[in-house]
Amino acid sequence: MSLNQSFYYKKNRLQQLKCFYYTALLGQPTKAASTLGITQSAVSMQVKSLESDLKTLLFHRKQKKLSLTYKGKIFYDIITPHIQAIESVIDIFNKQVEYNENNVINIAANHVSISYILPEYLCKMQSYNNNIKFKIKNLAWQEGIQALLENKLEFIIYPCQANKIPSECDFYPIRMSQPILLLEANHPLAKRKDISLSEISNYNLIRIDKELITLPAFEEIINAHNLKTNTEFENADWEILKKFVKAKIGVAIISNICLEKDDNLIGIPLTQYFPEMIYGILIKKGTQLSQCQNYFFNLITGNDNAPDSKKISTLM
DSSP: OOHHHHHHHHHOHHHHHHHHHHHHHHSSHHHHHHHHTSOHHHHHHHHHHHHHHHTSOOEEEETTEEEEOHHHHHHHHHHHHHHHHHHTHHHHHHHHHHHHHHOEEEEEEOHHIIIIIHHHHHHHHHHHOTTOEEEEEEOOHHHHHHHHHTTSOSEEEEEEOGGGSOTTEEEEEEEEEOEEEEEETTOTTTTOSOOOHHHHTTSOBEEOOGGGOOSTTHHHHHHHTTOOOSEEOSSOOHHHHHHHHHTTSOBEEEEGGGOOGGGOEEEEEOTTTSOOEEEEEEEETTOOOOHHHHHHHHHHHTOSSOGGGSOBSSOO
16 A cells, blocks of 8 residues: 555544444445445555554454454444434434424333323423424334434434433433333232232233233243233223223233322332333433433433433443
8 A cells, every 4th residue: 555545544534434334334345335436445555544543453354244243332322323323314304493493302112101101291391391203113123223213303212221221312210100000900819929920811801912012021921821812902091901901801011110199000110020120311422412302301300410421321
């Protein structure tokens, strides 16, 4: 490589990083070159110049196949949110201008978040500014994450496990969720403190669509203990389950967040079988929030500062 070539590649740091990112993401320099609109040789030279600057190999190269080295994986995780932020800067800018003018907040959430967490905060937001427009979508986890990464949403509110949080997102806890057995007040098991799943198997388990269940290993556990289901909804919410439990049609396993004081139902903890989960709000790293979006974030998380102050990317 000539002196002029070396100077060019070292000075074009952004191009180095983009060539590395797309090569790692797509698995081949040819695909990275097609995406970036440059030649394969240019991609390869940018990656090699980056490795030279870092004084380390980022890829294993065997028989024209590339795979990230240990340090390459670390570097990929570091630059991914930055490259994605740069690539989407025009969309983010246009969206920011639109939202600042229209006071729009886009949220994806599950049934529990929509019914039992959001109403309190939306009410408070109205007293802050009654011109704010909320667009709330009831999406499954993967759909919500995809929309968040594509900058179609500002927030996702969902129960999370540490190993499920994408590296491109930050997670901020809101509320702890405990699994409970929901019973009608006069149910034979209502006065018990500890109940085994084998005892529950004597009663009809009312349940919603499998796609809406967030408890880990729920299907495996109820199948292992032969919990029978005669009443199952393909698309429903937790209020429907509560009405069926009140009608003495069966029992249900739900989050304690869903049980309210005026329900006149009994909730018995099942944490010996199912884990507690943390409901929280996810934001894509690098997201620039409008004034009303930032106010909402601080309100729901109890923070007095901007999002970067208390972000939690992993849960202990």
